[in-house]
Amino acid sequence: MNETTKLEFSEKYSADHAKYYFDKHENEFWRRLSNWRDHKVCAKALKIAGNPKSILDMPCGTGRFWDLLTEDSERTLWACDNSQDMIDAGLKFRPPEIAKRFQTFQGSAFELPVEDNLVENIFCIRLFHHIGESEDRLKILSEMARVSSDTVILSLWVDGNFKSWKRARSESKRKRKGYQNRFVIPRKVIEQEFEQAGFSIEARLDFAKHFALWRTYVLKKRA
Numbered sequence: 001m002n003e004t005t006k007l008e009f010s011e012k013y014s015a016d017h018a019k020y021y022f023d024k025h026e027n028e029f030w031r032r033l034s035n036w037r038d039h040k041v042c043a044k045a046l047k048i049a050g051n052p053k054s055i056l057d058m059p060c061g062t063g064r065f066w067d068l069l070t071e072d073s074e075r076t077l078w079a080c081d082n083s084q085d086m087i088d089a090g091l092k093f094r095p096p097e098i099a100k101r102f103q104t105f106q107g108s109a110f111e112l113p114v115e116d117n118l119v120e121n122i123f124c125i126r127l128f129h130h131i132g133e134s135e136d137r138l139k140i141l142s143e144m145a146r147v148s149s150d151t152v153i154l155s156l157w158v159d160g161n162f163k164s165w166k167r168a169r170s171e172s173k174r175k176r177k178g179y180q181n182r183f184v185i186p187r188k189v190i191e192q193e194f195e196q197a198g199f200s201i202e203a204r205l206d207f208a209k210h211f212a213l214w215r216t217y218v219l220k221k222r223a
């Protein structure tokens with residue numbers, strides 16, 4: 001049997017961590033600012049993706065983008081996460097009129113328990129900076145190419161900015177290399193992987209050009 005890949009970082013999203021994750025984005029000043037900017041970038045990405053009529057938010061976490069995704073009242077919405085506790089926190093703490101728009105299910109990005117072409121778009125925010133191995137990223141991308149009929153919106157950490165330079169410098173100074181659960185992926189590498197998985201790049205949207213690590217890509221499935 002083909003065992004689903006399991007990553008160490010995936011195990012930390014317990015009920016307590018879910019509440020912490022929900023609170024930090026809602027309450028801390030800098031997080032709220034970055035959440036606001038993330039929403040702006042994602043709104044632009046959705047527009048470039050052609051305002052998809054059906055979306056799978058994966059991983060949905062605690063539903064940080066559910067307000068944005070429900071702005072289109074005609075849209076069909078799904079939400080999935082590896083952690084049922086994260087989904088439950090979203091369903092519990094988001095406004096009920098927003099949460100009830102989503103059909104939710106627990107599942108791994110490596111093997112989504114849904115049919116081919118379920119949705120027009122997969123909305124994948126803040127997962128890929130946790131995926132250090134190319135082989136794993138390619139597996140997830142190929143699963144996305146199966147489940148999305150048209151586009152993918154995906155954010156990750158890339159090189160070529162001040163923060164990645166600073167991070168590389170402090171990592172090279174560190175003597176002992178411990179467990180790492182967040183990775184900067186060279187732009188050249190990830191863009192080659194998108195290509196390999198059958199996607200073309202429609203847009204590259206930076207959180208703060210030349211400064212921040214976060215970049216959001218809008219990908220389109222090649223015919």
Ligand SMILES: C[S@@+](CC[C@H](N)C(=O)[O-])C[C@H]1O[C@@H](n2cnc3c(N)ncnc32)[C@H](O)[C@@H]1O
Pocket residue numbers: 007009010013058059060061062063064065080081082083086107108109110124125126127
């Ligand atoms: C940093 S959170 C991002 C959540 C949300 N997209 C956001 O931006 O707020 C990462 C999420 O990935 C989920 N996750 C971890 N491993 C996963 C996997 N293999 N498949 C699907 N989701 C996974 C975690 O449970 C967690 O909710």
